[in-house]
Amino acid sequence: MLVAALGAAWAGAPSSDPPAPDAVFDWFAYTGRDVAFEGTVPPGSFRNPVLAGFHADPSVVAARGKFYLVNSSFTFFPGIPVFQSDDLVHWTQIGNVIERPSQLDLDGLSVSRGIFAPAISYHDGTFYVITTAVDSGGNFIATATDPAGPWSDPIWLKSIEGIDPSLFFDDDGKVYVINNDAPEGTPRYEGHRAIWMQQIDLATRTPFGPRKVLIDGGVEPAKQPIWIEGPHLYKRDGWYYLSAAEGGTGPQHSQVVLRSRQVWGPYQPNPDNPILTQRDLPPGRALPITNAGHADLVQGPDESWWAVFLASRNYAGVHYNTGRETYLLPVTWTDGWPRILAHGKAIPYVVPGPAFMAGEQDQAPNTGNFSWRDDFDEPTLGRAWMQVRMPKAPWFDLRKQPGCLTIHPLAAGLDTLGNPSFLARRQQHLAFESSTALALPPPGTAAGIAAFQNERFWYFLGVRRTGAHAEVFLEKRGGDAPATVVASHRLQPVNERVQLKMQADGGAYGFGYDDGHGLQWLVQDADGTLLSTEVAGGFVGAMIGPYARDERPRPSSGKDL
Incomplete structure (x- = not known):
């Protein structure tokens, strides 16, 4: 499986920088409609x-x-x-x-x-x-x-x-x-x-x-x-x-x-x-x-x-x-x-179907409307997950906190031509919702859900600490201009954990959060057409999944556009 293969490839890889604070995810869920x-x-x-x-x-x-x-x-x-x-x-x-x-x-x-x-x-x-x-x-x-x-x-x-x-x-x-x-x-x-x-x-x-x-x-x-x-x-x-x-x-x-x-x-x-x-x-x-x-x-x-x-x-x-x-x-x-x-x-x-087709009608999780959830309780990562380009250093871990996904954030962002610390699974439906639960990351790390079409077209619904407070924010890149913050809100977390939610219906995307006080929408009806091939170009589909970023003030390690 993927983790074992990468572990062997990375054995003994040197690191000249101190690691960024970890981001820890409890689970990730996806439902198509x-x-x-x-x-x-x-x-x-x-x-x-x-x-x-x-x-x-x-x-x-x-x-x-x-x-x-x-x-x-x-x-x-x-x-x-x-x-x-x-x-x-x-x-x-x-x-x-x-x-x-x-x-x-x-x-x-x-x-x-x-x-x-x-x-x-x-x-x-x-x-x-x-x-x-x-x-x-x-x-x-x-x-x-x-x-x-x-x-x-x-x-x-x-x-x-x-x-x-x-x-x-x-x-x-x-x-x-x-x-x-x-x-x-x-x-x-x-x-x-x-x-x-x-x-x-x-x-x-x-x-x-x-x-x-x-x-x-x-x-x-x-x-x-x-x-x-x-x-x-x-x-x-x-x-x-x-x-x-x-x-x-x-x-x-x-x-x-x-x-x-x-x-x-x-x-x-x-x-x-x-x-x-x-x-x-x-x-x-x-x-x-x-x-x-x-x-x-x-x-x-x-x-x-x-x-x-x-x-x-x-x-x-x-x-x-x-x-x-x-x-x-x-x-x-x-x-x-x-x-x-x-x-x-x-x-x-x-x-x-073919005359030799198996009797089982259910084709999930490959097609149809289905719900899918990863509780990160296996020792290796499932095959639904991918990364953008080849990893050069180990940045995810399923053993450090059993039952959780731990991401060691990289400085390479979604807008680089390197390997950001983003685990991606396919968007398989025009109408879907996806959510995750994570611990509020320590200062210096932003973590959350990314919706990614390519390095120039993406959304990032994240949380970070700002001084004594924490905030949820939505960041967007939609072309050649640098990414911008679309909206942000100060959190009042009940127990140092937060849930994030993304949902879509065609070209309308919504981004919300629950810090222990019920679901609140940060942005609704965001323009999801920027995640379409017609706008973003290329040959791939939109990908979604957990993402964490090292935000400490230092030069980026990614190859920027």
Whole structure:
């Protein structure tokens, strides 16, 4: 688990500064209340998304009688979560490909850089994950015999540029790398990309031979399609099927497919492309699911085909705070072509499940409305928690005060490009509430709950001591300007403890406190759209969790913007 791994990585780490006073949290709770998740799911059906909240760029493989799935993690650590399922519907996270700080350096990167679009495959007893560490090393492969880990250190593929690589194992034993890169020559327009392929020797992890373009631009080059990416190659009934995302990861996102009798092509596009999109639906529809694409196909034990893909749930037309999520739909084959969803049809929130689906209908805590609570009474931290970038020093502890989370605050703030002392879990609902109880921190430390989209867009509901008094405050950053205090109030704590609460409904966020005299709202209807991708940019979703900051007067240890 995470604490044990980090403890080993940090053993003997020197510290030149005296530690800041600790922040101690009793528990952390989260409850989702989305309208789209109300009601019961009929027997034999499942709820979409299957992984709610920031679970972008899914890739899936069937192996050893089970299914395994990975997602992009960008600059969050541990990185590249690995999920396991018996039925494609109920998923359990079993590990992470990047679980040791020594595997990758993400310092200095904005949140939406780092790990892009990992692809998982299985061959001859070994699991392979191939991906791109954007601005932090390029393309690499990691391997494991157990998908729960440990995974190898990155094996860098220095000769392959671009992003979104995947592996294809052909029947004749040859293995290929397929990925997105700039086209040959000068791009004709912004977003002009190509899909390339090259053979690779897995024994030496070395690409060799010619590297050739399989798709230049997209399925209709004359229309100047943008951002062809996320390619996967499959073989069925003697045909090679090349599937890729097209149109960018926003409202024009789609999935297209081409096929050939030869692995090197030429590939002919499906005359009925795209095989998945939501761009042709009315924007004002109720409970919209948008941005659908970046699919990966897998075959079940009954020979049925299924697709996992990303999409987003919007509010107020264009905003989504929950990021790009993982969805599941059946794949139908007609005249030798796959289709995920008919043109003009909305992605359903409830779907008839696979014939091999487990009988249990509950998919919590991955989707649906549920309540989740961490009492910090385990010796290791649960897999729901992540950090921003790689830790360089141990700053959380579950053993110092058993039954509590102790944070040793760092000076690096949420607006730095380092590793702030912030434990993050995904916001999985448009409407939710989250709360925590903590001891009033000693002077020099501020502690509370953060809602974080990236280093330029966040809220921090905190408490601190000011002289002989204590105060609760709400701090906000919403762009290039420095963070500001939105509101503050002097506390009258009954027993040196305080509860903090955050709640949201779409773009309206509320921030409150209870110092022993009942819940009081510090700010209501705060602008939560600054936590949306539409405003903040990037590729992740909002994250929430305990945060503590060293406020003693000394130079910051973080890499500031």
